[in-house]
Amino acid sequence: MPELPEVETTRKGLLKAIEGDVIRGVEIHTSALRFPLPDNMHERLAGCKVLDIARRAKYLMIRLSNGHELLVHLGMSGRFQVFSPGSAKPPRQKHDHVIFRTRRGCEVRFNDPRRFGFMALLATTEVNNHKFIRDLGPEPLGNSFNGPALAAKLYGRRTSIKSALLNQKIVAGLGNIYVCEALYHSNISPKRGAYTIQGVRAERLAVSIKHVLLLAISAGGSSLRDFRHADGGLGYFQHQFAVYGREREYCPRCEITDRLEGCIQRISQSGRSTFFCSQWQR
Known part of the structure; x- marks a missing residue:
């Protein structure tokens, strides 16, 4: 699942491509991802200018000129792909579920093979009270996180x-x-x-x-x-990666000091693999 850095990287890429542009049309090829898509989404987005794209945790918030925001979660396998104006655009792929086209000629495709992502269209004033947003903890890159x-x-x-x-x-x-x-x-x-x-x-x-x-x-x-x-x-x-996915290998510190071979161990916690150095982490 994309984590904060992947979502932030996606945000920057989208912002560079479509900030200030106007959504000319939306082509939808599924009725639902993880949840049903917003009612009449193609009509409600057409003609809207993209004012900003923010991120909260693993969620993208695309702020629009009509007083709404498109809240997007990438799920397990979702990703956006941008085709710049004038570039060659390949045929639509099987899992290109939503395609946005802008007035400047940009095309943005949302591809999600596992369909675990979702999109919600909310009034800007309601976003922070949305059930997936309101109880989130502090942003780890924010000034108040210490x-x-x-x-x-x-x-x-x-x-x-x-x-x-x-x-x-x-x-x-x-x-x-x-x-x-x-x-x-x-x-x-x-x-x-x-x-x-x-x-x-x-x-x-x-x-x-x-x-x-x-x-x-x-x-x-x-x-x-x-x-x-x-x-x-x-x-x-x-x-x-210092430890993730590196079971039985050396961590960077043990490589430098020639400590015990195979210092990185893998255990299961809450059904997920955890990787750590058995020598340094206490």
Whole structure:
């Protein structure tokens, strides 16, 4: 599933392509993704100018000139692909479910093989009260996210820190990959109780979360299965993973110090694979 860096990379690509442009038409090839598409979506979007594209957690918010926003979640396999004006456009693919065309000649296709993404059309004044938005935790790249803020969210929680960080009510936008990486960079075991992450530990973890996310965004996210940039390119952060997907390999620290071979272990937590260094993370 695309996580915060992949969604942010998508946001930047769409913003560059269609900000300030007017939606000329919308071609719809399915009645539903994860949920039914908005009623009369093609009619309600036609003629609207794209004012801005924001992100909240893993959600895109496309702000329109008619006082509404198109809320989009990429789901497990959803992605946007942009074809610039005058470029060759291949035939529609099987899973190109929604196609947006703009006045300047840009074409944007939403492709989702697993159909687990969704789109909702909401009044701008209602977006923050939407059921998927209103209970989200703080943005990890926001100015208000720091050690004390994270510690307050984790106080008294008896679940593992790995499971806690995947809870979108605690921190918004994190997923399995970047939680594993952030815990590694902060030297914290994924098995440690969330309630123990206070003080210096919380500050170290908050800094590591920001660091990992910013590195991933600068690398264009991670392309493991379905994710592609809006221009069709790949993300490259998967080549910088310290522990994720590297079971029995050396982590960067153990490579440097020639510690025990095979320091990276994989365990299952809440039905998901967790990767960590058995030597450094405590």
